[in-house]
Amino acid sequence: MGYLTVEKVSHLYFTEKNFTKALEDISLDVKKGSFVSIIGPSGCGKTTLLSIIAGLINPTQGNVFLEQKPLERQNSSIGYMLQQDYLFPWKNIMENVLIGPHIQKNITNEIRQKAKELLNEIGIGQTKESYPDQLSGGMRQRVALARTLITDPKLLLLDEPFSALDYQTKLKLENLVLNILKKYQMTSILVTHDIGEAIAMSESIVLLNSNPGRIANVFDVPEEIVELSPFDSRQSPVYSEFFQTVWKELESLE
Amino acid sequence: MSNREDHLLYEQYRQKKRKEKRFVLSWQGLIFIAFFIFWEVASRLHWIDPLIFSSPTRVWNLFIEKINDGSLLMHLQITGLETIAGFILGTLLGIIIATILWWSSILSKILDPYLVVLNAMPKVALGPILIVALGPGYTSIIAMGILVSVIITTIHIYSAFREVDENYIKVLQSFQATRTQIFKEAILPSSIPTMISTLKVNVGLSWVGVIVGEFLVSERGLGYMIVYGFQVFDFNLVLLSLIVIAIFAAVMYKIVEAIENKLINHKS
Structure with a gap:
C-alpha cells in the first residue's frame, strides 16, 4: 500500500431526470513525495476524482486512504489549489495566506514568521500589505500556493492551477512550484488537460478515459525528464518523443 | 521636458x-x-389654483411659523425616529431571515412560495390589521416601516448569499471550515455591496411605510401633518410636509452613500 491509496472508487452524479457515472472503478497508489498527473479528455471526471481525494465529496463506492487511514479520520488538511487563485479580495495578502491557520484557530507568532518566510521564498515578500487586486495573475497564484503550504498539508492537490495564466507566467510558475514542492518533499497530484505540463512536472501520468472515467493507462515519465526542471524538460529530445506516445494514446480515446 | x-x-x-x-x-x-x-x-x-397648489412664499411663511412654535421640529423628530427605527430594524431583520434561509436549504425551499406571495402583496394593505393588533401608536407605525422593507431585503440578500462563488467555499472547506466560519469569512463579506444597495432602496421604502402608518393612526408626525392639512383643506401644510420629507429622505440617502464609500474604499 502506498502513501495515498484510492481503492475501487466509483462516483455517480444524480439529477432529477437522470444520473451520470463520472468515475468507475478507479484504483491508484501514490508514493510519498511523488508527483502524479491526471490527464484525460474533458468531462472524464478529473476534478471529481480530485474532490474525492480532497474529502470534499464522498464517493458513491470505494475508499480513499491516506497513510493507511481512511480519509474521514484525517484531521490534518489536504491542500487544494484551484484553477484560479480565489484569494479573498477584502483580505490583504498576509491575511489571505493565514486564512487556513485562522480557520483552524492556531495563528501564532511562529506561523506568522513562517508565512513571511514562505512569501519571501516564492518571491513576493514585499506584497504582504497589498490587496489581491493590486497583484498580477501569476503573483496571486503564488499567494494561493503559500496559502496552501502554510498548513503543512500531507497532500497537495492541484486542479489546473496554471490554466488561467499566460504562457510565459505559466512556465515560470511551473518551475517555481516544482522547486518548492521538491524542497518540502510534498506529495502532489496535478489535474491538467495540458500533456506538456503533465510531462514536464510529474513522475507518472494517469490517463483517464471518459463516460465513465476509468483509468486507461499509467505512464512513467522517463528518468531524464524527471531530473530536469519543467522548463528544461520541454527542450529535451526525450520530451517530444514521450509527448508523441501520450498524445497518440489520448487521441485513441476520443 | x-x-x-x-x-x-x-x-x-x-x-x-x-x-x-x-x-x-x-x-x-x-x-x-x-x-x-x-x-x-x-x-x-x-x-x-393657489388654494390647492399653494406657493413658495406661503409655504415659506408657514415654515417660519411652524419653526417658531416648535411644532414642525416635533413632527419631524417623531417621523424621523420612526423612519430610522423602521429602516434599521427592517434591514437587520431581513438580513437575519436571509441568514436562516441560507443555513437551512430545506427551510428555504419550503418557504419559497410564501416569500413570493408576501413580496407581491402590497404591505400597506396590512395597516389596519397592524393597528388593531399592536394598538394605534409608535409601535404599529414602526412595524409598518419594517414590514414594507423586510421581505424585499430578505429576498435580495438571500440571493446574494447564494451567488457567492462556490470555489471560495471550497477553499475554506479544504481547511475544514465549519458552516459558521464559511458564513463569516466568505458569504457575509462578499454580500456587503448588495446589502448597501438594499439599504439605499430601504431608505425610500421605510419612509413610505411610516408615512402611510401615520396617515392611519397618528396624532403627530409629518404623515399626520399631511392628513390634517388635507382634512382642513390647508394645502400649504401638505406641501410643507412634502418638502420636508423630500429633504430628509435625501439626507438619509446621502448618509447611506457615505457609509458605502467608507466601506468599499476601506483599503485605499
Whole structure:
C-alpha cells in the first residue's frame, strides 16, 4: 500500500431526470513525495476524482486512504489549489495566506514568521500589505500556493492551477512550484488537460478515459525528464518523443 | 521636458473636467430656481389654483411659523425616529431571515412560495390589521416601516448569499471550515455591496411605510401633518410636509452613500 491509496472508487452524479457515472472503478497508489498527473479528455471526471481525494465529496463506492487511514479520520488538511487563485479580495495578502491557520484557530507568532518566510521564498515578500487586486495573475497564484503550504498539508492537490495564466507566467510558475514542492518533499497530484505540463512536472501520468472515467493507462515519465526542471524538460529530445506516445494514446480515446 | 508637457496635458484634462462639473451644477441650480419662480408666478397669476397648489412664499411663511412654535421640529423628530427605527430594524431583520434561509436549504425551499406571495402583496394593505393588533401608536407605525422593507431585503440578500462563488467555499472547506466560519469569512463579506444597495432602496421604502402608518393612526408626525392639512383643506401644510420629507429622505440617502464609500474604499 502506498502513501495515498484510492481503492475501487466509483462516483455517480444524480439529477432529477437522470444520473451520470463520472468515475468507475478507479484504483491508484501514490508514493510519498511523488508527483502524479491526471490527464484525460474533458468531462472524464478529473476534478471529481480530485474532490474525492480532497474529502470534499464522498464517493458513491470505494475508499480513499491516506497513510493507511481512511480519509474521514484525517484531521490534518489536504491542500487544494484551484484553477484560479480565489484569494479573498477584502483580505490583504498576509491575511489571505493565514486564512487556513485562522480557520483552524492556531495563528501564532511562529506561523506568522513562517508565512513571511514562505512569501519571501516564492518571491513576493514585499506584497504582504497589498490587496489581491493590486497583484498580477501569476503573483496571486503564488499567494494561493503559500496559502496552501502554510498548513503543512500531507497532500497537495492541484486542479489546473496554471490554466488561467499566460504562457510565459505559466512556465515560470511551473518551475517555481516544482522547486518548492521538491524542497518540502510534498506529495502532489496535478489535474491538467495540458500533456506538456503533465510531462514536464510529474513522475507518472494517469490517463483517464471518459463516460465513465476509468483509468486507461499509467505512464512513467522517463528518468531524464524527471531530473530536469519543467522548463528544461520541454527542450529535451526525450520530451517530444514521450509527448508523441501520450498524445497518440489520448487521441485513441476520443 | 516631456514631463512638463505631460503635466500640461493633465492640467488641461482637469480643467475640462472642472468646467463640465460647473456646467452640470449651474444647470441643476437653474432648474431649481426656475421651478420655484414658476411656481410662485403661476400661483399669483392664478394659472394654477393657489388654494390647492399653494406657493413658495406661503409655504415659506408657514415654515417660519411652524419653526417658531416648535411644532414642525416635533413632527419631524417623531417621523424621523420612526423612519430610522423602521429602516434599521427592517434591514437587520431581513438580513437575519436571509441568514436562516441560507443555513437551512430545506427551510428555504419550503418557504419559497410564501416569500413570493408576501413580496407581491402590497404591505400597506396590512395597516389596519397592524393597528388593531399592536394598538394605534409608535409601535404599529414602526412595524409598518419594517414590514414594507423586510421581505424585499430578505429576498435580495438571500440571493446574494447564494451567488457567492462556490470555489471560495471550497477553499475554506479544504481547511475544514465549519458552516459558521464559511458564513463569516466568505458569504457575509462578499454580500456587503448588495446589502448597501438594499439599504439605499430601504431608505425610500421605510419612509413610505411610516408615512402611510401615520396617515392611519397618528396624532403627530409629518404623515399626520399631511392628513390634517388635507382634512382642513390647508394645502400649504401638505406641501410643507412634502418638502420636508423630500429633504430628509435625501439626507438619509446621502448618509447611506457615505457609509458605502467608507466601506468599499476601506483599503485605499
